[in-house]
Amino acid sequence: MTEIPEEILRRSAEARAKATGRDVAEVLAEMRGDDSPSSAKEASIEQPTATAAAPTAPEKPLPTEEIPEIPEEILRRAAEARAEATGQDVEVVLTELRQGAPPSISPPQPATAVASQIPVDPPSSIVPEVAPTASGSAAAAPVEQRPDLATLAEQTGIPAHLLERSYRARAKAEGREEPVPGEVDGPVSAPAVAASGAATGSVSTAAPVAAVPEGVRTQRLLTVVKAGAIQQVKKEPTDKVNTWPHLLAIEFVALMVVTVALFVFSAFVDAPLLEFANFNDQPNPSKAPWYFLGLQELLSYFDPQVAGVLIPGIGLLGLAIIPYIDRNPSVKPSDRKLAIMTFSFFVMASGILTIFGSFFRGPGFNFVFPWVDGIFFDF
Amino acid sequence: MANGNSNGRPGLKIRVGEALGHVRESEVWSSIFRPGSPFRAGYSDSPRNRSYVIMNNVLYHLHPVKVKRHGVRLSYTLCLGGLSFFLFILLTITGIFLMFYYRPTSPAAFNDVAALSTDIAFGQMTRNLHRWGAHLMVLTVFLHMCRVFYHGAYKPPREFNWVVGVILLLLTLLLSFTGYLLPWDQLAIWAVTVGTNMAAYTPVFGSQVSFALLGDIQVTANTLLRWYVLHVLFLPFIIVVFMAVHFWRVRKDGGISGPL
16 A cells, blocks of 8 residues: 555545544544555454454464465565665565565455365465464364365355365375265255355255365465555555646636736837848848847857857757756756756856847947947847 | 616616526537536536536647646746747737738838838737747747756656757747748848858858758848748748647656656
């Protein structure tokens, strides 16, 4: 489960407090206590079954201790992958994984139920170790050869005939004696079969129930996907607002402000219009539009090929390939001092050159002080 | 007297309100405004309708239904990108107005522009809006680029959109520069002469580049026609294509960039 950012939690608590008329701090504390309704439900369901199943191990904290069923090798592989992704040490991650496994791996209730009923094969301890002690009758393995399949089917939700088929296949593979189809042992009770099948008769003939002997596992652990180990499926909770009205209102105001400002400016300042174009009368100085005056200023220092072609060309190209040069993934200003300094240098340089070319260059493009000789500049 | 008169009939305000209510409930009205429009009868402020406002409107559809809260803060974007787009629209509208009164030929061009301030209603105002809006757009596009840089918003997955943005900056400059010549006065031709002289220094192809730009060996009436077509047709067409890609990529790359 992803951590909910503090500010979102707080805002949510405030909204809930406002709606229910309670104190914000109280709601906040409650939300922190059970951060989501689903986890609360999970815990409440889990509690009774787990305690009933494991009276000998009450010291274990409940939800996280479901996990000893993760095979060591899978745990290690997950730890290695995560260690590579986060750059931590494998052993550290491994210990972390062992301690805090997510409760979402398997639905808690069925797992506990299975654990309490399935006979355990000790070496492959796929079932929690609470099982042998808890399921007293079923796990008294040497005594009982055929566990109660119908009850098992009822509790696990796996149809009885599938359990039967699994048992027989395994028995065949191990070369044990195959029970006669249709032969139903004592423990199978009629209501249990009826619960799992359509009718008692059809189940007992079509899919005869046989007992699962010791060592037969009726479930297999295919894989364990830990949250965040392979792929973050659920998005991080982001704080979003509706575009309407929040963004559109701001945009509308911004448009209005700019429109009004432009209208007012246009009402008082007219666009320049000098005399009719005359190719025999070059004004002194002749200036480019203001956004090219930085380049024109550079013409005073460099060869035209450098100032007029090379510098703007390289500048534009360099601007375009910034994302492919700057491979630093961080967006924090403190992490990208060099990038910010370089960019700011060029922005300021072009700004200064433009201002210089606009206001400090007079006739013959010679240096002037605008407050002494006047401004030689037109928009 | 509750209705503001004494003859027993409902007041004007109430009658107008009723009439408007009938119009809003009519079939014509609800065929124009799609479900979720605030102009439709029975609009209520609900999360569902707030989504419909965006989804069911061709203009607002540029936006996602929801945006990150930090992106809404004025101090984050300063609206610079949106204002650049708005100025482009403003320049398109005022530009179309100006085109009605302008001929891109040698003596006529200057006379037409001069006539805007004397003969044509709101001619001077429209020309002012067009000129100042153009200068402002160069400024907002440049500042938008700076804002994006300082937020590191060009970083993956937004690298290519930055490149598109640089192309848009160049196109904005070219649009402004081609428009600079059109008044056909002393300021226009000599500014363009200075600007295009720089292009003539392009290595190897210098004279060809210069000729392609001017349509002659110096600024003449050929240049005027050429730049007019570039300014009112070719460059707007290109910039609209790149703007479409730019806006589309903003959405596809996950909306506005994250907070610092």
